[in-house]
Amino acid sequence: MATRRSALAAAAAAVLTASLLSACGGSDAAAAGEQAKELRYQGWVGAVTPAELAEDLGYLDDVKLKWIGNTISGPQDIQAATTGDTDFGGAFNGAIVKLKVSKAPITAVVSYYGSDKGNYSGFFVLENSPIKSAKDLIGKKIGVNTLGAHSEAITKTYLTRAGLTPEQIKQVELIVVPPVNTEQSLRAGQIDVAALSGTLRDVAIEHGGIRPLYTDVDLLGDFNGGSYVLRNDFIKKNPDTVRKFTTGVAKAVDWSRSQPIETVHARFTEIINKRGRNEDTKQVKFWKSYGVVSPGGKIADNDFSVWIEWLNNTGELKKNDLKPADLYTNDYNEVAAP
Structure with a gap:
């Protein structure tokens, strides 16, 4: 899997490549006047991501997910979304800041993991x-x-x-x-x-x-740790699809914390068995939380500002004037709407 050299140091080159792409996963449909109905993504071995849970619960409406493989790296996952190898990816918010500084044409749309007493x-x-x-x-x-x-x-x-x-x-x-x-x-x-x-x-x-x-x-303390991102061109061409995806993920995150833990475990086990990736489900019983602290995965300025400040202080951003508002939007999250 990618390390910092391949996932982040190469981001500038990836951005140049991405600028030449046209939202791969749904570009053909968009060109024909239709919005994408299938989103390519990477999963995690033995785990059920909020996006996968959303699809299984029927929260994505007519949007389907297409698994293309697994990852163990958030930076690699969002780089794959940037280059058009996938349609969305998720990573630590600080990694999103770093990639955005490289002029990556991406926007965070919903928090998908965080840290709390159950998921630290x-x-x-x-x-x-x-x-x-x-x-x-x-x-x-x-x-x-x-x-x-x-x-x-x-x-x-x-x-x-x-x-x-x-x-x-x-x-x-x-x-x-x-x-x-x-x-x-x-x-x-x-x-x-x-x-x-x-x-x-x-x-x-x-x-x-x-x-x-x-x-x-x-x-x-408890905090939202990472967000799902999509390319800006994909969002522009497929606003309804992005809204269904974002809102579906938000509903799934809320569902996971509103249900008895046994119900969530049973659903995860069913999903893992059903997708047929030859995975062990023994770890499911230890799952406690996605760790998202905000209702509906709503993103706030401080989800990014803390890492912008920290990276500026360490010199990694070279006092870049990047602002939290440059990184995210809640416009497609109907659960988190005011």
Whole structure:
């Protein structure tokens, strides 16, 4: 899977390619005066995304999803949407900021994941690890699913708040490890800290012998972590389709937190079995929440402003004048409408 070099550093080139495309997934239909009815996307192994749940619940109306493969990287997922390989993608809001600075013609339309007590990202060490503080991480390895995204931002926030200097922070090494292998890599001593979230986190906790060093919720409280984005040309040509998709996702997110957890688990298991991707459903029982904190996944300025400010402070944006309003719209989310 893509790392920061392939997913974000290549974004400028990807944007140039995207500018020559015409919304691939629905361009032929749009050219004929019809709006796209099929949206290509990437999934996650053993998980049911809000978009997949929305389709199964019938919330997407006549819009259908077409799975083209899986990803473990938010930055890669939104780059695929930018280049036209998919029609929508989802990623950490800070990664969206970085891609937007590269002039990517994308807009966030709905929050699809976040962090709360049920769906937080934790950074775990072995129970008997000598690592007790941020300073102990100097010279150590942290296993994350991808670079330039949620885990990296949370880790650097933790290190910065703990008073580490930029030079010391550079000595903390982030290693890309597939999420399904992260727990084992920690227990085998291949990494010193494991970034774990979702059901993989809870499975690892159940196995015992690990403890959290820091979590994103401890640092920031509950927050919307990531959004679904679409290309601007696709939105312009397919406004009704985008409205159905966005509103459907919003309804699915709300459905997931309004139902008894057993009902959600049963639905997830049914969806995973029905799609026939040869996946294990054992992790479903650990699912607690998508973590979206706003009703209907409504996006707010602070979902992006915190990361714009942070990236400006670290010098990654070079004091870019990007504003939150440049990144998102709630216009297609009928659930979140005023």
